[in-house]
Amino acid sequence: MDAAMRITVLLGGNLRNEAGEGCQEFEVELRPGSQVEDLLPRLGLPQDRIKMIMVNGRGATLHTEISEGDRVALFPPELAFNTFVSLGFRKESVERRGKGKQSA
């Protein structure tokens, strides 16, 4: 098995409580080559609690690949409002875009 990589996770709104984390921001170790999707079981969060994803501050999908040192932010549906549109994280577009592609 490859050496684990370390990433930083930020959980918006109540997700930190749902994940049983004491704070909003913390570090996690993941297998190299992991995608955002792989992070969710680690945190105990179901997919339907995630509406907006950012990797290093840019719009991302469940299939965005994560690298060592990345920062992954997850926001639940109740937080993803106007910015969901104005920042361009529309659900359809997120779903439409393919694996590993980011918004910019």
Add this chain to the structure above:
Amino acid sequence: MRKLIRVDMTEGKIQVEELAPEYAALGGRGLTSGIVAKEVPPLCHPLDPSNKLVVAAGLLAGTTCANSGRLSIGGKSPLTGGIKESNVGGNVAIKLGKLRIAGMVLEGQAPEGKLFYLLVNKDGAQLQPANEFKGLKNYDLASKLQDKYGKKVGIVSIGPAGEMRFSAASIAVTSTNGTPSRHAGRGGMGAVMGSKGLKAIVVDDTEAPGVTYADKEAFKEAAGVFRDALREHPVTKPGGGLAVYGTNVLTSIINEAGAFPTRNFTAGQFEGAAKISGETMHDVIKERGGNPTHSGCSTCIIQCSNEYVDKDKNYVTSALEYETIWANGANCGIDDLDAIAEIDRLCDDYGLDTIETGCAVAVAMHAGVKAFGDAAAAIELIHEIGKGTPLGRILGNGTAVTGQAYGVSHVPVVKRQSLPAYDPRAVKGIGVTYATTTMGADHTAGYAIATNILKVGGFVDPLKPEGQVDLSRNLKIAIAGIDAAGLCVFVAFAALDIPSGLEAIPKMLNGQYGWNLTLDDVMEYGKQIIKTELEFNRAAGFTPSDDRLPEFFSKEPLAPHNVVFDVTDEELDTVLDF
């Protein structure tokens, strides 16, 4: 038939008239901008008698429609020199609706040194001398007026900043619990009110006749559908994002996206964001026994407001909001929530726009007047404004004046109004809106809206210029329609994600007024409002070169994405081409 109250402050005369046919279909921003465009000379000085202050309830005010309690306050802005509609919640608009009053037009100017307040009730309106209230701050003023007229009246008022006619002066409106904590902040409308010699308007709806309905059943049905949409959507429903975290829910998101303007727009992420975020604020308020979920505006079911309390559980301010927390927090390098709450309270009390004030303080810090991050110094500066010291007068006249006074070139304004809490380099659609709105840099026009409903297809990447012009144009039109109805801008999240909720808006208007509006008509109505405003601004001397962001946004890359604003001038000029 709705009425218009005209108050001639020069002569002290009041006339209650039926709404003229040309204004009969107008409400909220439609009515303020309609009257200002027709009756105010575009080249007048905003503080001269020929300017008018128009206070209007939205079309749905006084009905049972949820979130219909927004009030529009219009005139020629002393800050921008253009037309202004400053929008505010609170408990006044629905009282006007119940009294069947569409709006009030304050004209002329009281004799030098005289101060009045206006009492509005079921019998009409009266001017009363207010010299005893001279120099009073909003909280003291509200409590004196409530002692006299009861706790339930609605009050529209100015503090010392408005009396001193500062361009950052706001107009306070009482919250549902009577505190003067809702503000028509933008554009210095408090200075216009001050220039009229008007300290307050007291609205008492005791024994008000109530709203009439052309088809009450149809209205009730549509209002029910609309309410259901708000209760269903995750952002607006009870226990939803806005109810739990307030508008400050945005701090984490915008900071994460690298669009959180920090230290006078020199960075896009603030290292202290977690200390002032909505999540932290929620925990602090709850821990201290304050109220994180509060209804500040009549008919509101979203409840984005909160009541912030200090360490000793004493009330400090209500609705500590995202824009305030950003302007006086990250933008000044301050990460102390208690200090920001105190600044918010002081701004509400002196009667100041928290956005303009925070941006002016940040520019002063940029100039080295005080250090970024020095919360105690920021609080001192707000007191300087309230006292009207020479430094306070500079800051109280806004960001552009402060930049000028201290020789700073890094001044984030459009049409001399300071930018709100999204950096236009990292959220380009909002940058387009800031540049091209008739109001000067204003975030509310870009504050919502599902692009598919508005027929703007596809994905609009915040970091790229493509597609931003269409997005911004459609947002502006829709928001103008929402403003005219007197609805809270936050209804858009639900209405535009849930089609039945959106369709309910014209249905409610039809049920109330007996009209036959379609959704397209509401959009057309929004277009007409913007066209009216554009014509006024052109006549006031604005040209396309005023529809630009300051040059530094296209020159200085913003960390962490290292982006500049790169929507071209040619593209910007097509935004209002409809």
